[in-house]
Amino acid sequence: MTLTIAVLIPAHNEEATIGELVQACLDQPYPVAQLIVVADSCTDRTAQVAREAGATLVLETKFADKAANQNAALPYITADVIVGFDGDSRPTRDCIGLMVADIARGYDATCSSILPLQDTGFFIEARRFAYSLGSQWWRICQRTVGRLQVLTGASYAFRTDVVREVGGFPNGLISADMDITWKLHEGGYKTWYTAEALTLTVDPETWAEYRAQMPRWAAGYFQNVARYRRLMLNWRSMLTVGTAMFDLVTLWWWIFVVVYNLTTWQHLSMFRYMGYWFAGHTALTMYLVSRVVGWKKAALGFAPYTLLNFYNKYLYTRSMFREWLLGRHYASWTGRSGRKTVITPMTRARRRALGTVGAVAGMTVGLLGAFHGSVPLWAIGTAASGAIPLSMIRLTGSGRRRAAHDGITITPAPEQAVTQPLAAAAPDSDPEATLQLATIRH
Structure with a gap:
């Protein structure tokens, strides 16, 4: 039995x-x-160009939310x-057919390179x-243990009945693609990675965009890990997320060791072994990448990858502390969604708790210093026992706050315009009502 497919494209400007x-999708060998x-x-x-290019249905919405847009199309x-x-x-030739072939083999969802x-x-x-590097190493390893961290939203294939069974595309987190991936893991569905399929996507070209x-x-990464933390007890999830966290921590550990040894001028022989490790790591990564794009x-x-890797690790470390420790969450971002960051x-309860823990830790360190006669x-x-609690106090004044609430609220979205006849909907659905009842996260 040949599986029928619906191409779904959420787009903003x-x-x-x-x-x-649209033309690349229609030109695919798979119908x-x-x-x-x-x-x-x-x-x-955008809407007019999509219709002229051959789209069978164009919906115009005002969600400013990817998951909400995908859910609007579900009916x-x-x-x-x-x-x-x-x-x-833009999918390359046979991209759709290769992904659908893996769905036909029994997988519930997959994504391309x-x-x-x-x-x-x-x-x-x-x-x-x-x-x-990810296509030749990380994704292959994750596919092998059955725990992809994310089915990339730039190019994916899901069984329609599975998406409906999990309640549609989940929203509320800043990264919807990882959210639906772990929603499928939570439901026990089988995910895959179609390495042979390839999609090209527009990436940041300037520092501001990046x-x-x-x-x-x-x-989004740490929001998703927090939402699906119960799944981390599974050995597959623990291995996948654990290796990513180990990779994050290892970089800072190496930097600390290097700075410490240069400062104290001790254990200098280790730099020779670090050189061996770096050379081996470089050779391996270069080989893996060359298999995809050439030497x-x-x-x-x-x-460029090595230099930006330091910046990326800094961002992920900062986000980990902000999302998990401080409880300050990215609710929207300044990007092509057209919304402000x-x-x-922090909530008052978290502020009080962190202030108390900081004061106790500071007093403990101070007592240890007094006991050992260490003035520094x-x-x-x-x-620290005084500064940390003070830093947790919210000062009042005329300054502008970045958010008006201590959390993310859900508000109804306005009625959306459908630019194609409602007859295109499934016979047993009420698309107009679905669009009116859709919600977005602020």
Whole structure:
């Protein structure tokens, strides 16, 4: 039995790329039964270009939320499989067919490999190196143990009935793609990674674009781990997330060791072994990346990837402390969604708890310093016991707050306009009511 597919494309101001994406999907050897574009909060001709390119249904919404847009399209989908692409992506030939073939083999969801659509540039070379390394190492390892960390939203395929069984595409977190992935893990569904399939996507080309995107990815990672923390007791999840956390911590440990040894001028012989490790690591990663993009691109991308890796690790470490320790969550971000960045403030309970723990820790360190006769230790502990609680106090004044609440609230979305006849919907659905009742996270 041949599985029917519906291509689903959520897009925001993608006038420049949506036409080529729609055409690339329709030109695939695998037949497309439905092609639905959700033009969200667009101020350009995205919807019109999508219709002219051949989309069978175009919905215009005002959600400013990817998951909500995908859910708005669900009532219209009658196909067996949902194949999704970001509005700035472009599948290569056979991409859809390869992913659907894995669905036909018994998997409930899969995703393709990703590479930048642009040809060159500092950030493009770094991202190309990272994608290639991930496709040859991280994703293969995660696929092997049955715990992909994320089914990339730029190019995926889900069984339609499975998406409906889990209640649609979950929202509320800053990273919807990882959210649906772990929702499937929670439900015991089988996920896969179709390494042979390839989709090209537009990646950040400037520092401003890169700096805007990465904090969202970092915050979304730790939001998802917190939401699905009970799954971390499973050995598969523990292995997948544990290795990622080990990779994060290891970098800072190496930096600490290097600085300590250079400062004290001790154990200098270890630098020789570190050199051996670095050379071996470089050779292995270069080989893996070269299998995807060739030796020339691997060589061009190594330095940008290595330099940005320090920045990325800093962002992930900062996000881990902010999301888990301080309880300040990314609620929206300044990006192509057209929304402003909002980070929720700490709750009063968490502020009091952190202040108390900090005061106790500071007094403990101060007492230890006094007991051992260490004036620096005593001074640090005494200062911390007073400074940490004071830093937890919310000062009042005329300054503007970044968020108006101590949490994320859900508010009804306005009624959305459907630019195709409602007859295109599934016979047993009420699309208009679905759009009216949809909600978004602020």
